[in-house]
Amino acid sequence: MLGRFVRVAEQDRPTVELEVDGSPCQALEGDTLLVAVLSQRNTLRQSEFGDGDRAGFCLMGACQDCWVWTPTGERLRACTTQVSAGLRVMTHPPGEDVWPNLA
Amino acid sequence: MAEPRVVVIGAGPAGIRAAQALVAAGLRPAVVDEGLCSGGQIYRRQPANFKRPYEALYGFEAKKARAVHTTFDDLSNAIDYHPETLAWNLSGNTLHLVRNDIADTLDFDALILATGATDRLLPLRGWTLPGCYSLGASQIALKAQACAIGERVVFLGTGPLLYLISYQYAQAGVDVAAVLDTSPFSGQIGALPVMASRPSMLAKGLYYRAQLTARRIPVHTSVIPLQIEGETSVSGVRFRTGKGKEQQLVADAVGMGFHLRSETQLADLAHCEFDFDEELAQWAPVADVDGRSSVPGVYLAGDGARILGADSAEITGELAALAVLSDLERPVSGQRVQKLRQGRERMERFRRGLAMAFPWPAFLARGVEYDVLLCRCEAISAGELRSSASQCGAPELNRAKALIRVGMGRCQGRYCGHAAAEVLADMRGESLRDVGRLRGQGPVKPLSCNTRMKVSK
Ligand SMILES: Cc1cc2nc3c(=O)[nH]c(=O)nc-3n(C[C@H](O)[C@H](O)[C@H](O)COP(=O)(O)OP(=O)(O)OC[C@H]3O[C@@H](n4cnc5c(N)ncnc54)[C@H](O)[C@@H]3O)c2cc1C
Numbered sequence: 001m002l003g004r005f006v007r008v009a010e011q012d013r014p015t016v017e018l019e020v021d022g023s024p025c026q027a028l029e030g031d032t033l034l035v036a037v038l039s040q041r042n043t044l045r046q047s048e049f050g051d052g053d054r055a056g057f058c059l060m061g062a063c064q065d066c067w068v069w070t071p072t073g074e075r076l077r078a079c080t081t082q083v084s085a086g087l088r089v090m091t092h093p094p095g096e097d098v099w100p101n102l103a
Numbered sequence: 104m105a106e107p108r109v110v111v112i113g114a115g116p117a118g119i120r121a122a123q124a125l126v127a128a129g130l131r132p133a134v135v136d137e138g139l140c141s142g143g144q145i146y147r148r149q150p151a152n153f154k155r156p157y158e159a160l161y162g163f164e165a166k167k168a169r170a171v172h173t174t175f176d177d178l179s180n181a182i183d184y185h186p187e188t189l190a191w192n193l194s195g196n197t198l199h200l201v202r203n204d205i206a207d208t209l210d211f212d213a214l215i216l217a218t219g220a221t222d223r224l225l226p227l228r229g230w231t232l233p234g235c236y237s238l239g240a241s242q243i244a245l246k247a248q249a250c251a252i253g254e255r256v257v258f259l260g261t262g263p264l265l266y267l268i269s270y271q272y273a274q275a276g277v278d279v280a281a282v283l284d285t286s287p288f289s290g291q292i293g294a295l296p297v298m299a300s301r302p303s304m305l306a307k308g309l310y311y312r313a314q315l316t317a318r319r320i321p322v323h324t325s326v327i328p329l330q331i332e333g334e335t336s337v338s339g340v341r342f343r344t345g346k347g348k349e350q351q352l353v354a355d356a357v358g359m360g361f362h363l364r365s366e367t368q369l370a371d372l373a374h375c376e377f378d379f380d381e382e383l384a385q386w387a388p389v390a391d392v393d394g395r396s397s398v399p400g401v402y403l404a405g406d407g408a409r410i411l412g413a414d415s416a417e418i419t420g421e422l423a424a425l426a427v428l429s430d431l432e433r434p435v436s437g438q439r440v441q442k443l444r445q446g447r448e449r450m451e452r453f454r455r456g457l458a459m460a461f462p463w464p465a466f467l468a469r470g471v472e473y474d475v476l477l478c479r480c481e482a483i484s485a486g487e488l489r490s491s492a493s494q495c496g497a498p499e500l501n502r503a504k505a506l507i508r509v510g511m512g513r514c515q516g517r518y519c520g521h522a523a524a525e526v527l528a529d530m531r532g533e534s535l536r537d538v539g540r541l542r543g544q545g546p547v548k549p550l551s552c553n554t555r556m557k558v559s560k
Contacts, residue, residue, distance in 0.1 A: 004234060004336075004356075008275045010153045010249035030150035035248045042336055043233040049482035053335060055233035057479065057518070059240035060144070061137060062221045064513035064549060065479060075551050082139070082150075 003039040004055060019088040027083040034059065034066050034078035037091075044068070044078060045091040069093050107431050110135065110198060110209060112190050112369060113217035115143015116413050117405025117420035119175045121215045124424035126181045128433055133183040133209060135190050135200060141175045143219055144239065144406075145413040147247050148172065160246055162271070163307055164413070171417070185209075192545030193372040196400070201550060207557040213400050213427045216370055217420055218407035220363035223385075225468040225522045226477045226485065227259075228330040230359065234337030237518075238360030242268045251277040253356025257340045259283040259328055261461040262362035263308060270311040272358075273318050280354045281321040283342055285361070285464045288324040297456030300449055304414075328467070331357050361463060364521065366407050371543030373401045379536040382455065383410060384463045385521065386540040392444055394423035395430075402426055415450035418443050468525035477526065478519040480512025485526055492530035499539040503527055513549050516541040 013028040020037055027036030034056050037044055043053035044066055056066035059079045066078040068089045076089060109125055111118045114136035125132040134141075140148040146168045149160060157165040178184075185200065192199035198209045222237040229235065236244075236252050238260060244250045245268075255278040258269040269282045298305045315322055325345030332339040332351075339353045370388040371377070376397035377386045390396050390403045403409075404423040405416035422443045429435045471477065473486030488509050497503035500510065500523060509523050510516030516523070520541045527538045 005244065005248075005250040005252060006254055006277070008245070008249055008251050008277060009155060009159075010149075013152060030152045030248075032248060035244070035250055039250065047231070047482060051231060051476065051482045053233050054231065055336070056236070057240060058221065058237045059243040060221065061548070062514060062517050063237075063479065067513075074553055080139070 002042060004042050005035055005038040007039060016083050016085050018083055018086070021089075021091055029083075031083045032079055033068065033076060033081040033083055033087070033089065036083050037068075037078065106130065107212040108133070108210060109213045109215070109427055110211040111215045111217060112136075112198075113143065113219055113405065113407065114138065114141035114175060114184070114186075115217060115219050115405060115416060116146060116171050117219075117407070117416035117423075118143070118215070118217035119171055119178075120417045120420035121217060121404055121424040122178055122182055123174050124421045125427065126178055128424075128428050128435075130428075131182060133185065133211075135185045135188050135198070135209070137187065137189045139187055141184075141186070142168075142172060143416075146171050147243065149247055149249070153249065155249070162274075167413070189548060190369060191547050191550060193369055199545070201554055204551050204553045204555065205557050206550075206554050211400075213402065213431070214373070215394075215402045215404055215420075215423045215427065216373075216396075216407055217404045217416070217423070218366040218369060219416075220365050220406040220410055221517055222360035223362050223364040223463070223521055224359065224518050225361060225464070225525075226471050226475050226519070227328050227359070227467075228472065228475045229333060229337070230331055230357075231476055231479050231482075232331055232333045232337050233335070234333065234355055235331050235357045235359060238262075238264050238268055238358045241356075241358030242271065245271060245275055251275065251356075252358060253337070253354065254278060255280050255354045256356045256358060257281055257283060257352055257354045258358045259326075259340065259342075260360045260362075261286045261464065262360065263457060263461065264360060264362070265461075266308060266311040266315070268358060269320065270314050273315060273320060279315075279318075279320045280340075280352050281323060282315060283326040283328060283340070284322065284324045284461075285326050285328065285467065286324060286461045287345065290462065291324070291460040294456040294460035297459060298453055300452040300456065304453060331359075362457075362461060363406060363410050364517070365410060368515070368543030368547040370396060370401070370403060370407075372545055372547070373398050375401060375403070377540065379540075380409075382458050384465065384535065392422075392447065393426035393429075393440070394419055395426050399430075411447070411450045411454050415447060415454075418446045418450065422447065463521075465525050468522040469529040471522065471526065477522055478509050478512055480514050480519075481508055483507060483509050483519075485522075488523060488526050489530055492527050497527065498531070499537070500524055500527060500541050501539065504541060510541045515544070515547065
């Protein structure tokens, strides 16, 4: 198991089962979604602009580089979303234009 | 007359002290904060089921962290607290809020903006690779999630947080490959007399550095970072030492930042006047010593107004609240105001020292090569910005934004804005002041397309 993030303390927490891109993912209670994914995987998502993978950047809800989606198309910011049992997420947007141009 | 409606945005040290002073004067302020918990950045709390003691989380600042947290918790019945709520727009005396995709409005008579700061970044080849994080992110991972951003980490950039966070990682047992500071050591020595205005702060800075040395963690100053290396994720860092020697480090993560930038979008939307601060090399909303902005009824406090750090945030938060009270013609202790103003002045002197010790390396931003991505959100290269300046004659940043979308992506220019301004100024042979600043726009952060209005109250 090769994760990017390394847990250095607080490992004695109950586990929470999630589903990421259809595969089971075990997190710890109190994890953010970003930490849950990156403690098991190397990257989070692909840049929409074809310049490679991304794995978040600011962890404080400012850069928006950690968006993931629920199967119904709801967008979640992984760094500020707490995990909950049964949460299902996809690291690719489910449809073409789920991200409205607000500019 | 009905009670005046005072709203505080931000529950960091500035917002918390502001709320406390308002409550002490008999008001019931609303406090809006995007965080899951109160505390803001420096005093960010860990989830309720984590067990590390305050001393482990906040080190020398444990006592202050506890005091700030307790103050806010004790206010819970005396304020209207809106956690996990983003203030995403402002029109006239109405704030637009959103929580869990439910939008709502909140009217105010007086508004205190205590919105804090984010890392100030500049682009570097490879900075979009997985494994490269902002310095602040590195600390948040550790503080709020008990995680390191990698097995072997290089910290790169400049500013006091560079040394603090490197120390915190080392202290947590993480392998810190090196600390790469773009500032020269001579400047740091030169700034010592100015920084002596806050001896305990200076002592802490020296302590972190000594601890890094004691752990044999290489600290390089006057560094020119060349590249974050890696094919699909970070595998190392290439840099030039102050003596001009090229070196390579193996690492799977990089924490990178060049001090901080204020979150000023709401002040912008409130039509506050801005001025360019040469020392901080950034635009800031204009405010008097107590935090009154140019717009009546809008007050500024903490790092969102001016990067002066956590202790100053507590001071300026209270000062802004006292300014609100005084403008509402409520009794305010002149002595208290005087004391706070003196405290703030001391912070100003120290900040001047920090600016000398850790200058913003504008030359690095200006030297970014053509094919390096400047905008992370929409993968726009420095070259694309340069050609918009030369071919389309973009005279200032907002025009460049309209032309090539730099600063228009999801981060709204938070992470590319400073470098974009430098590149444009360089192209046009003008000053940063001349190329202007990216104007804040609502929504200050992207809203979900599921956002809906709250139905009837
Ligand atoms: C990641 C990070 C780590 C830091 N760590 C340290 C440290 O260890 N030591 C140190 O001395 N300094 C640190 N700093 C510097 C820090 O900015 C100050 O020390 C201090 O936190 C400033 O206090 P403040 O109250 O002004 O702002 P903050 O503590 O940043 O609080 C601002 C609050 O406002 C909220 N907010 C902002 N905009 C909105 C909005 N539109 N709607 C709703 N809520 C909003 C934010 O979510 C946040 O909770 C750090 C800064 C950052 C960015």
